[in-house]
Amino acid sequence: MVGRESLRKRRTKALLRRVAVLVVVLMVAVLPAIPIWLMYGWLVSQSFSGRVILGVLPSKLTLENWRFLWSPIAMGEKEYPNIWPITINTLFLALGVAGLVVMVSSLSGYALSRMEFKGRTGMMQFIIALHAFPSVILLIALFVILNKLGLYGKGFMTLVGIVLIKAGLEIPMATWIIKGFFDAIPWDLEWAALVDGCSRWRVWRSVIIPLVLPGIGAVSIFSFLSGWSEFLLVFTYVAQEEYYTLPVLIYHMIGEFIHIDWGMLAALGLFYAIPTIIFFSVSQKMLLRIYVGGVKG
């Protein structure tokens, strides 16, 4: 009987411990997220309503705030360019960056992972060091380079220049991420392909790249999003309004202190966040694999 009683005690203790753990998890993981969810809640309800009660509850449902989708954006006394060319600018920047980053990093990551050459270790350290510089300290130097290349103040070509700069800033980290994926592929697979009759190039294309697709997916999403949200470079180098991107447009609109239209700003913010939301919900698993990595089977 004594044994049974002590077992019951131990069970109660274990239960209490589990409850305690749950409470701690709730405090650490859930509570801090509440303000963020509240902000998103405000964004959504504000964008669809004329007035918001208590910060999140919508009243008077309307699509009026989304009028920028079909008409020019007028806020205060100023009229901004149509949203669609600006969205296309942003898309061009994001896709350009993603494409360039994937192309270069999948080659450079392979070389750093698989090929023996002089200065390999030095180069890898240098790459990490490169990533340590924030783009803000490079602004002036980059301005000089853009100017010399004749890409400054040239409208669309300036955006091309910014794609090059942004990709250049993203490539080091992407190379490191992809290199990790290449490292996880056993040499045997590569050798087997060589013996089967591949050239080194063909091995890369037919055997190795299909195996690092999760890595390539992750890198392309990251670089797409970083291009999509790029603000500083566009803000600094693009002078003509028709070559603005969404973050810069939103910035300028927030600048209209007196006549600010919160409803439209919320709708615009939500519109801007759509690709991010889509990408993250589609690719969650893939992104997680960056940290898990590896080839199975």
Add this chain to the structure above:
Amino acid sequence: MVRVTLDNVSKFFGKVKAVVDLELEIRDGEFVALLGPSGCGKTTTLLMVAGIYKPTRGRILFDDEDVTDLPPKDRNIGMVFQSYALYPHMTVYDNIAFPLKLKKVPKQEIDRKVREVAKLLQIDELLGRKPAQLSGGQRQRVALGRALVKEPDVLLLDEPLSNLDAKLRILMRAEIKRLQKELGITTIYVTHDQVEAMSMADRIAVMNKGRLQQYADPQTLYNKPANLFVAGFIGSPPMNLIEGSVVEENGAYYFVTPSFKYRLPKEIGELVASKTSDVILGIRPEDIRIVIGDGDDTAINGKVYVVEPLGRDLLVNVKAGDTLFKILAPADLQLESGQDILMAPDERKIHIFDKKTGKAIV
């Protein structure tokens, strides 16, 4: 099919000498095993034949053609890796078809050959699966299929059985041997398992620390090991190796250790004494007879230390002084720990090695 010749081949990785001055000729259609402990250079040798590593020195010839600088894809070799190295993103069919696709063989021909090989290896029902859905044995067959489908001149096998369970290993051993004989492909088989090498190969090249120790057929390796390493490596349970010296007393020659003294046959004694006195005596466990009661004067006194029944026979550990002998005895022999017995080595089966050089004298 071709004859493969390794002409004085060496491979160094920085300061590490993986393979040193290897001379090896593999005849057309022959099955040769490279045998040795891990790190002995056998896989490096195989990768050099495949063209994945380039020798630091020396040449590799297929028939009389120098292929040392030829990339792997131009050598027409098939290879099975220890990990099988199947392409995880391709189906079994695509895995086997891959070498043919690279050769730009017409589609119909590819299909015919893939199905033919799959049938030969009894994997024709697995063609639609991915490697992750296969068992170890099935993967091994697929890897073999991929190596064989392009009808290679040389087949290279790198420990292909080491990831299989014991039962399947014995089955596949016979299967691979039969397949090799049937197809007549020159085959190099790397293994650290001496039973595999002995049971499958026509000839075995025993390697240690990057150097070739002996290259001979299994019987010769077993009966006439060229040095201490081969003697100790080949055979299970291993050969008894006992340090001692050879001395002459009243016209007779004795092998003497602090634990016991054993009279050598005269011719052997003379031969050994004329070369050196510090030697190592080797005798296989099955070449010592256990005598209970009186034996002749050449027998060695010992005490049974422990008896290990192996089913078919007994492995008897016997101590003579501080020296431990392992002896294979008939299963029906009644022995007890601590029992005094006599050991009678078969004089014709004695091996004597020079202690300094390790080379066989007798």
